[in-house]
Amino acid sequence: MIIDINFVGLIIVSIMASAVPLILASCGELITERSGVLNLGVEGMMIIGAISGFALMTVTGSLIIAVFGAMLAGVLISTIFAFLTQTLITNHVATGLALTIFGIGISAMIGKNFVGIPGKEFPVLFEGLKDTIPLLSPILFGHSIVFYFAFALPFITSYFLKKTKIGLIVRAVGDSPESASNQGINVRFVRYACILYGGAMCGLAGAYLSMIYTPQWIENMTGGRGWIALALVVFSTWNPIKILIGAMIFGGLTIIQFHMQAIGVRIPVQFLTALPYIVTIIVLVVISRDSRKIRLSTPSSLGKSFHKDN
Amino acid sequence: MNTNLKISNVTKIYPGCVANDNVSLEFNSGKIYALLGENGAGKSTLVKILSGVIIPDEGKIYLNENNLELNSPSDAKKNDIGMVFQHFNLFETLSVFENLIIDSDEERESLREKIDSIMRKYNFSIDLDIPVLNLSAGQKQKVEIIRCLIRNPKVLIMDEPTSVLTEQETSELFLSLKKFSEEGILIIYITHKLKEVMQLCDEVAVMRRGKLVSVSEIKNENIESLANKMVGQNLKTIKKKKVKTSSDQLIKITNLNFTSEDPFETNLMDINFSVNRGECLGIAGISGNGQSELFQVLSGEILSDKNSIEFYKNYIGDLNPQERREYLMAFSPEDRLEQAAIPQMKIFENVALNNFKSSNFFNNGLINENKIKEHSKKIISDFNVNTDNIDLKSQFLSGGNLQKLIIGRELITSPDLLICFNPTWGLDVGAINYIHETLIKINEQNKSIILISTDTDELLKLSDKISVIHKGRLSKIMDSDEVTSEKLGILMGGGN
Numbered sequence: 001m002i003i004d005i006n007f008v009g010l011i012i013v014s015i016m017a018s019a020v021p022l023i024l025a026s027c028g029e030l031i032t033e034r035s036g037v038l039n040l041g042v043e044g045m046m047i048i049g050a051i052s053g054f055a056l057m058t059v060t061g062s063l064i065i066a067v068f069g070a071m072l073a074g075v076l077i078s079t080i081f082a083f084l085t086q087t088l089i090t091n092h093v094a095t096g097l098a099l100t101i102f103g104i105g106i107s108a109m110i111g112k113n114f115v116g117i118p119g120k121e122f123p124v125l126f127e128g129l130k131d132t133i134p135l136l137s138p139i140l141f142g143h144s145i146v147f148y149f150a151f152a153l154p155f156i157t158s159y160f161l162k163k164t165k166i167g168l169i170v171r172a173v174g175d176s177p178e179s180a181s182n183q184g185i186n187v188r189f190v191r192y193a194c195i196l197y198g199g200a201m202c203g204l205a206g207a208y209l210s211m212i213y214t215p216q217w218i219e220n221m222t223g224g225r226g227w228i229a230l231a232l233v234v235f236s237t238w239n240p241i242k243i244l245i246g247a248m249i250f251g252g253l254t255i256i257q258f259h260m261q262a263i264g265v266r267i268p269v270q271f272l273t274a275l276p277y278i279v280t281i282i283v284l285v286v287i288s289r290d291s292r293k294i295r296l297s298t299p300s301s302l303g304k305s306f307h308k309d310n
Numbered sequence: 311m312n313t314n315l316k317i318s319n320v321t322k323i324y325p326g327c328v329a330n331d332n333v334s335l336e337f338n339s340g341k342i343y344a345l346l347g348e349n350g351a352g353k354s355t356l357v358k359i360l361s362g363v364i365i366p367d368e369g370k371i372y373l374n375e376n377n378l379e380l381n382s383p384s385d386a387k388k389n390d391i392g393m394v395f396q397h398f399n400l401f402e403t404l405s406v407f408e409n410l411i412i413d414s415d416e417e418r419e420s421l422r423e424k425i426d427s428i429m430r431k432y433n434f435s436i437d438l439d440i441p442v443l444n445l446s447a448g449q450k451q452k453v454e455i456i457r458c459l460i461r462n463p464k465v466l467i468m469d470e471p472t473s474v475l476t477e478q479e480t481s482e483l484f485l486s487l488k489k490f491s492e493e494g495i496l497i498i499y500i501t502h503k504l505k506e507v508m509q510l511c512d513e514v515a516v517m518r519r520g521k522l523v524s525v526s527e528i529k530n531e532n533i534e535s536l537a538n539k540m541v542g543q544n545l546k547t548i549k550k551k552k553v554k555t556s557s558d559q560l561i562k563i564t565n566l567n568f569t570s571e572d573p574f575e576t577n578l579m580d581i582n583f584s585v586n587r588g589e590c591l592g593i594a595g596i597s598g599n600g601q602s603e604l605f606q607v608l609s610g611e612i613l614s615d616k617n618s619i620e621f622y623k624n625y626i627g628d629l630n631p632q633e634r635r636e637y638l639m640a641f642s643p644e645d646r647l648e649q650a651a652i653p654q655m656k657i658f659e660n661v662a663l664n665n666f667k668s669s670n671f672f673n674n675g676l677i678n679e680n681k682i683k684e685h686s687k688k689i690i691s692d693f694n695v696n697t698d699n700i701d702l703k704s705q706f707l708s709g710g711n712l713q714k715l716i717i718g719r720e721l722i723t724s725p726d727l728l729i730c731f732n733p734t735w736g737l738d739v740g741a742i743n744y745i746h747e748t749l750i751k752i753n754e755q756n757k758s759i760i761l762i763s764t765d766t767d768e769l770l771k772l773s774d775k776i777s778v779i780h781k782g783r784l785s786k787i788m789d790s791d792e793v794t795s796e797k798l799g800i801l802m803g804g805g806n
Contacts, residue, residue: 165411172401172412179399182363183413184384296403296441 009138011255016139017213019244019251020150021046021205021222025229026236026243027153028201033233034161035194036174036301040096041081043226044103045199049074049206051107054217055114063122067146067207074203075196077103082195085305086188092303100226108219119215146208153201157240170194174299177306187306202226224273231280237287237297250276313339313374313464313496315360320369322355329355330366331520339464339496342487344507344528347517348540348738349708353500354396356517357467360498361393362386373464387413392458396470398450402443406453409442414460421460428459432486446598448479455486465496472506473736476596476764477799484510502540502738504533505767518542541740550750550772558587560758561727566618566627568607576600576782578607583777583787585727590749590759592773592790594798597764600782602644605731605762609641610634622726635664640720642730646709650716653705657697657715658686660704664719685722693718694744710741717748728752729760734768746772766795766802780804 025042032039039045053070057063081099084090125148126141161167169190173180177187209225210217228250236242257272288294315337322330329352337343347353358364360371362380371378378389386393401409407422414421422438429435434452442450451471458466468487472480487510491497499511507514508528515525516539524539566581578600585591595601606612608619610631619627621637631641643649651660662671662682671682686700693714697707704712713733720728733749734742749759749772762779763769769776769790776793778785778801785801800806 168404168408168412171404172408175401175403176399179401182383182395182399184382184387185412292443295443300403 005135006138009135011259012139015248015252015255016151017143017147017251018254019247020147021208021213021225022229022232022247022250023150023153023243024146024205024208025202025226026232026247027157027240028198028205029229030157030233030236030238030240030243031161031170031201032194032198033302034174034238034299035170035191036177036299036304036306037085037191037195038092038096038303039078039081039099039195039198040093040230041078041099041103042198042202042229043222043224044100045074045077045202046103046206046209046222046226046229047107047220048077048103049203050210050221051111051114051206051217052203053207054119054210055110057120057211058114058117061120063120063211066211067204070207070211071200071203074199074201074206076199078195078199078202081199082192086191086195089305089307092305104220111217111219114217115219117217119211122212122215144208144212146204146212150208151244154240154244161240171299174301177301177304181306191306202229205229228276231277235280235283237283237294238299239297249279313494314372315465315496315498316372317356317360318370318372320356320359320366320371322352322359322364322366328520330359330369333369333517333520333522335515335522335525337465337496337498339494340491341512342491342497342499342510344511344514345498345500345517346502346504346507346514346536346540348502348740349710349736350519350738351517351540352520353517354469355520357393357469357498357500360386360391360465360467362391387461390461390464391467392461392463392465393467394451394454394458394469394471396473398454400442400450400453403441405439405441406436406445407438409453410438410457410460413457424460425456428456432489446479447474448476448482451475451479451483463495465498466490467498467500469500470502470736471499472501472503476598477802478596480506504536504540504739507536508533516540537739540738550753556587556589556756559584560587560589560622561585561760562620563608564618564620566607566614568603568612568614570603576603578603578782581784583784585758585760585775587726587758588753588756589774590753590761590772591787592769592776593760593762593779593784594766594769594776594802595762595764595779596802599779599802601731601762601764601779603782604779605641605643605729608729608760609639609643632665635723635725638723638726640723640725640728642713642716642720642728642733644731644735646712646716647705651704651712654703656701656703657690657707658683658700660715661686661689661700661719664723669723689715689718689722692722693748708741710737710744713737713741713745717745721748721752724755725757727758727760729762731762732764733761734763734765742768766798769798770795778802 025046029039029042049070052073053066056069057066060066077099081095084095085092122144124142124144129141130137161171169185173185173187173190181187206222209221232243232246232250235246253272253275257269260267317333317335320330320333333356345353345356355364359366362383362385365381371380373389380386410425411418411421425438434456436449436452442453471483475483487497501507511528513525513527514531514536516523516536518540562584563581566578568578570577576599583591607614610629614627616625616628621639624637626634626637647653665671671678683700690697690700695711695714695718697711707715717733734745753759761769761772773790775787776790777787778798780802
């Protein structure tokens, strides 16, 4: 059988495209979790981003307003989460779940008027270079700015955490909020900032889905990608570079699922859908074999509320 | 330059408790000051006020005549007051260097040079690029000290610094502190250990129930006088009456070995000893030489070969702690809040954890609350636990009261053997005395004790026989009348 080189390129590009929202949401959530906050509202924040982006694009006609508006919507909804968990000291898990349910509900409500409206074409970069090198140039060129940003983000995140002072403070807060507070770091402020940043990235991930990936509004269109993004953070053991690898694998599973169905391979869809979670559990089992490794990589205060005495 | 720190009429009131009652104190550099008091005397509150963690209700702090506004830890730092807390304020998963750079505004390179020169000057050797969780307690404390020294502090406050250190590390710390003092740093040393005050300090301030009771020079004091000031009454000195113990063997350990998979644990090699009825066997050693592994093997947390432990003619090496309790063994682990009791559970619930077939705490799977509460009340009154609220969560008990509760829980069933591990670790003099009296009493009732402890004085006071554990091996068993603390020290260091 001759494998069509263009077909291979197409598959790789489609895997990368499906990885984009996962990378964006995971990198955002990773920063939130590195500061010790577990926000299970990723799915909710993504869907809010998706409807906000699509609605703003339809109403204003401006892609820039739509993209930034989606990020702002993510920030706003995550502010609710931050206020509840950091100021009112509610439980992270319960609040995050509520956020997801809230996001799905409200997006469906707003979205009623936008069902069936066609999306707009999103401009791509370097389109002229697409045919220069076989296989490579279709992969590298002719994508949206969000696509390039997503693939740069893990490296930026890694650099931020490892090399910058603010990144160090984020990690310190996640390691021991008590010690950080005694060092004069404003734990609540740092955690607010990380939650809001996570919200912005989830909003962007949602906007990518509704404006670029499948440019239209469908109710519940995130389809569990938020949960996969959450699993991805754990899968990566809180390492941004591994998020990139994980997102390609998880994105790949989604794409393969489509192609398998097309070819007629009889693997139950449910099994393929469950694969990312199964893989995450396997990774968790493997890393938990080494208790030192898990202590070094997991933010020690993850999901724990912090009360400042006095 | 001379540094003068003045605390003037400081008061801090918590609901139901006056932590600091109009405390005034003055310190001058060139001397090492001890702030002495029992747990709960208010000394930690006072130093937290000095370090900006707690804001006082009334009173002022002056450094070289300047009134300081200490509203946060960073205010204290800005005013050159450095503090090393009892519980380290380190980020375990970050590297040593990251821990040091986090509150510094200096460039990485220049800070690294500065740290290197501090380490050279005081003979510290710590790898800056490994995560803090790989360090020993002594090394972690050095990191905390370096963190203070980077800022060239005028005042250095040490809050109970030796509670986690080995004797070797303690003497290293004392050398460094004396050096700092010579260099003009004002040192305030908070402790409840009298011996350390006598060894290290020049002046001592004693606190009791939130009040300052005395300020005096060390040369005018001795251990007894300080202890009496601290407790507020004349402490009777405890001395164990040596009686001829029986030759009725209770427990015999034969060729006991334990090999751990965890590289941070110590392997036990070829342990052999026996304890007779009415006898106390003391096991000395520097912490981390296999004590915790030995305790776990003896208590059944780690199972061993069935025949390696013989308890009154039964082979019990493969039995778990619950099953061993049925044979009338009792255990008091080292870590009161992690191993012995569950902090979030109420007192009576913690009592119920030590559950026997015969105790009738549970009926058909239901909790017999009245029975347990009655039993708990008996423990509280018999063992002098200073609370009458058995619904209190255990985490709110002071260390001394919690230890009394645990010892009481173990002893109320009148076991034949009590195995305890550092039973007086971190307790104040009053509580230590009470625990020691209790342990002597059970020996007098012809019950036996295995006392694993890092406190040599305690071992010499209470034991009939003593052995030393070093790198997982036990020395020969000696009669406690024949050993001195010097000899134990040599054996603990691995000598002969």
